[in-house]
Amino acid sequence: MTATPTIDTEPALLIGEDRLAEASGGTFDHVFPGTGQVNAVIPMAGPEEIDRAVRSAAAAQREWAALPVERRRELMIALARAIDADTENLARLNVHDYAVPIMMAPGQVGLLSKFFDYYAGWIDKVTGQTAPVMGSHDVNMITREPYGVIGVIVPWNGPLVGIAMAVAPALAGGNAVVIKPPELAPLAPLRFGELCREVGLPAGLVNVVPGGPEAGDALVRHRGIGKLHFTGSGATAKKIAVAAADTLKPLSFELGGKSANVVFADANLDRAVMIAAFMGPLTQSGQSCACGSRILVERSIYPEFQERLVAAVAHVPIGDPFDPSMMMGPVVSAAAADRITGTIDEAVRSGTGRLLTGGKRLGGDLAEGYYIEPTVFADVPNSSPLAQIETFGPVVSVMPFDTEDEAVAIANDSDFGLVAYAHTSDFERAHRVSGRLEAGSVWINAFSEIQPSGPYGGYKESGYGRLGGIEGLHEFTQVKNTRITLGS
Structure with a gap:
């Protein structure tokens, strides 16, 4: 304990x-x-x-x-x-x-x-x-x-x-x-x-x-x-x-942000899944302005990506943040835990997407703390509150797209524009998409990594x-x- x-x-x-x-x-x-x-x-x-x-x-x-x-x-x-x-x-x-x-x-x-x-x-x-x-x-x-x-x-x-x-x-x-x-x-x-x-x-x-x-x-x-x-x-x-x-x-x-993470079929899938997990529900339990909480995946790899993402987050060590073997700790407060689980419960109740994994407070030895399972929803409509309102917790939404134009349109359909992510092995596409994404920072095949020499800030709200x-x-x-x- x-x-x-x-x-x-x-x-x-x-x-x-x-x-x-x-x-x-x-x-x-x-x-x-x-x-x-x-x-x-x-x-x-x-x-x-x-x-x-x-x-x-x-x-x-x-x-x-x-x-x-x-x-x-x-x-x-x-x-x-x-x-x-x-x-x-x-x-x-x-x-x-x-x-x-x-x-x-x-x-x-x-x-x-x-x-x-x-x-x-x-x-x-x-x-x-x-x-x-x-x-x-x-x-x-x-x-x-x-x-x-x-x-x-x-x-x-x-x-x-x-x-x-x-x-x-x-x-x-x-x-x-x-x-x-x-x-x-x-x-x-x-x-x-x-x-x-x-x-x-x-x-x-x-x-x-x-x-x-x-x-x-x-x-x-x-x-x-x-x-x-x-x-x-x-x-x-x-x-x-x-x-x-x-x-x-x-x-x-x-x-804040409600950042899009766009995964094209030609991406290095191992790396894309790792970044989606880490920059989604895992880093600071999703309590990051740069959280890639809207994960857009090209339809041809959509089923495989879901399976890999669930596997990546399901076995992450969660527990005492002073334990150096733990990758994920609690959320910041009881109020935050109630708000986040309330958002999850409402999405389940309203049928907003499919809950693939997570969604609950952790019990047992961790019951007195504010621990929430990493949570992944699939088939989330981009117009839904789950996709549009910043959850600021370990919750991500996965949604499919068919074309590059559709991916960019979904990614930009947000009041926020702090960061965006994209994964592709096509150099020309990387340039096209980064120029079209409405965000202050765009990370191609990369984690969000703040550096002193790079300007950081947002578009829109x-x-x-x-x-x-x-x-x-x-x-x-x-x-x-x-x-x-x-x-x-």
Whole structure:
């Protein structure tokens, strides 16, 4: 039986030089999803702490921007090395946070350090340009400058990845940050904040303030925030957009998906099935924005693909996420488990497709945790809620197609467009299809693998703005045009 793990540090808000074990937002009993039992009590920020964090960040940003670029680069590289040295601890806290299996948690820590290494290299390369002014010999300079203080609201399903993708370019662009991790996953982000202090970043440059909706609303509305980035659900993003309208604050969003995974008959079927299983119900128990939950399969291989996919997910080791032999753990909360099983039950009741495998909560020694079997439906109409509404759990839909045009039409028939997958051995088809799929990232014969050098973000209701690459750096800088008159 999974035992509820305990943490060996007292969670505290990190604001400026201070650690606050008490805050105006009260406390939150953090539950370990593997057992359903409390493993930490989290102090919660309220508007008072948000204001204090923003003011602290504004002062630190001025100090940060005044440092020589080589010193800023050195500090970001030092932070990357500190993250590497703390990999085991950060990975363990990731599991405490939301029960990602320990076999996968270190990879998220590695991505965090890679982003800081990558953006450290951009610090002295954010160059501007000059442009001629008609009828004049004036100097006309176009430069990029920081926004000041960036608000970063990170998701519970990979908080360190969210920090990597937004905080690293924000600091490289000369900004300070206020990070609001969710109450469901605050522990690893708080440790990241401690590492920022340990390597010598200016006090207040990185503030970490766990909180709920009230804290999030205060951060969005605060006039000291120059820009805000949010990763999470579309429903919350719409509320943020309304709240930010008071200050016309610029926003960037990385939101959900209902991503299509298109498998053509000429694909390497072994690899396509492996990727469909892993990027479908298995990775983080399907709690991934990049989950390929709509699997489109060419009709001639449709029966064989179903058999192989069911076999691939049916024997996956599921259990205690601290056990390194487990590939799949629980979903994040009791509410999530109820929502996901409710979606499955409704699909079965309404006859939406055929349930091939899974569909139930796991019992026995795992009954107290939030474990759900990997679940596969076949013959799912693309117009159904099962195919159109993000489940955010270990549930995928398999559906047939006959032609390339039909596959593309089904794949694009969605309100979302974060990522898409396609499998084919035809190089020309790969180019055609990737150009036609309406998604911010298209993965051909490949897993979804975020890299610091590649821009990542969505089309349609999957958000706007990009994280990663030079596009990610530009997301956290604003353009200034300066004209200097030469002569009278």
